[in-house]
Amino acid sequence: MKITRRSLLISLVLCLLVSLNAFGAGQTEQSGPATYKIGISKLLAHPALDAAEKGMMDYLATTGLSVSYDLQNANGDISTASSIAQKFKSDKVDVAVGIATPSAQALAQVFPATSSTAVVFSAVTDADEAGLVAKNIAGVSDKNPVEEQIKLLIDITKAKRIGNIYASGEANGVVLMEMAKAACAKFGVEFVPAAISNSSEVKMAAQSIIDRVDAIYIATDNAVISALASIDDVTKKAGKVLFSADPSGIEGLDAMIAWGFDYYSIGLETGKVIEKILKGTEAGTIGTVYITDPTKFELWFNLDTAKKLGYTIPQSLQDGAAVLIKDGKKITQ
Helix, strand or coil, X not given: CCCCHHHHHHHHHHHHHHHHHHHHHHHHHCCCCCEEEEEEEECCCCHHHHHHHHHHHHHHCCCCCEEEEEEEECCCCHHHHHHHHHHHHHCCCCEEEEECHHHHHHHHHHCCCCCCCEEEEEEECCCCCCCCCCCCEEEEECCCCXXXXXXXXXXHHCCCEEEEEEECCCHHHXXXXXXXXXXXHHCCCEEEEEEECCHHHHHHHHHHHHHHCCEEEECCXXXXXXXXXXXXXXXXXXXXXXXXXXXXXCCCCCCCEEEEECHHHHHHHHHHHHHHHHCCCCHHHHCXXXXXXXXXXXXXXXXXXXXXXXXXXXXXXXXXXXXEEECCEEEEC
């Protein structure tokens, strides 16, 4: 067969291209550690959930793992949370993170136990009740010491009737409501609940019970906490005590007591769970992580509000508080 100069040139070019492709492929394989895709679905933007998100990302930045994030916000809408979960499935994320119960539940539905994708939950009160138990699921609970919180409220205010607003459609909200109800029964205090289906109903719910209670206790119920300012407005006008189990959103309000988790710490613990999974630990063997370290909790007292309402916060409690509001100033201890 006669070889022309043209065919020889084409052959040389093809050989060069093959060599370059082979070199490029070798370079890709040796370019460093794999980058893991982490999808984070947050139920809504709120100081506590934002802090949890930041905590996990800050922790993972210290691990040396190469990760990329897809940060999504469901804006409090369950159907949007489901759409986000489907997006993560299509994008084939390595770990799908759900911040708050509804977001985590949406991910668990899309990534069942047979899935190779791990689901990690953060700021979920009761994983069992929420159906978040499977071999591909792990996470961090934000279950608060509700009984101790109710007792503190009673000890300071001598309240005989305590109100509570909760989201009836959210497992987290119902669990916390039942815990508060049981605590009130234990201490011989009347429990006055008001159910809501979304954040827009919170103020009306507060108004519906304010004349029948001495104080209102608000748990870490996302739909309710996101509208805490409206409850604060109602209790302030009525001259009633407001206790929040979420200190992260209390600054600038008149709530007299706040005692609960530092959600940044919950995020740090969530980051540790993600790290273990990316390094080969099966999620189900990690299960639910509970935080019991008292340093991860924050206690706030608004002494200005207490004075207006005629209450005295014992000095021993003030000494143990992380933050005091006095004369309009925030004092961090």
